[in-house]
Amino acid sequence: xxxxxxxxxxxxxxxxxxxxxxxxxxxxxxxxxxxxxxxxxxxxxxxxxxxxxxxxxxxxxxxxxxxxxxxxxxxxxxxxxxxxxxxxxxxxxxxxxxxxxxxxxxxxxxxxxxxxxxxxxxxxxxxxxxxxxxxxxxxxxxxx
Numbered sequence: 001x002x003x004x005x006x007x008x009x010x011x012x013x014x015x016x017x018x019x020x021x022x023x024x025x026x027x028x029x030x031x032x033x034x035x036x037x038x039x040x041x042x043x044x045x046x047x048x049x050x051x052x053x054x055x056x057x058x059x060x061x062x063x064x065x066x067x068x069x070x071x072x073x074x075x076x077x078x079x080x081x082x083x084x085x086x087x088x089x090x091x092x093x094x095x096x097x098x099x100x101x102x103x104x105x106x107x108x109x110x111x112x113x114x115x116x117x118x119x120x121x122x123x124x125x126x127x128x129x130x131x132x133x134x135x136x137x138x139x140x141x142x143x144x
């Protein structure tokens with residue numbers, strides 16, 4: 001019996017921290033990565049997202065993973081300071097070699113679709129021990 005697994009992930013970076021990519025203007029992007037089962041497994045979402053982080057600024061991401069018998073798909077909705085859209089496929093493939101044969105599509109989102117992550121919704125989420133000031137909120141949903 002096959003099943004579909006979905007994962008939603010929201011990340012809000014509240015302070016600048018180092019990354020290997022030049023800073024882009026306020027982006028509203030949708031990145032869809034489809035990888036055939038025969039070509040391997042999709043990397044963890046955090047590892048793919050890290051490859052797209054730009055230096056400084058605030059970022060939000062909403063991620064959804066779907067795993068099927070023939071392929072797996074990761075969809076990221078990105079708002080804030082991320083790598084420029086034209087560089088995203090190459091950055092993902094460079095950071096995660098398993099994505100060499102993946103179909104990677106980048107599209108623009110309507111800025112009005114940006115979800116709200118204000119302090120009331122986030123609650124008291126502490127900064128991680130590494131001291132970068134990044135607040136991370138995760139919600140995991142499994143659909144069968």
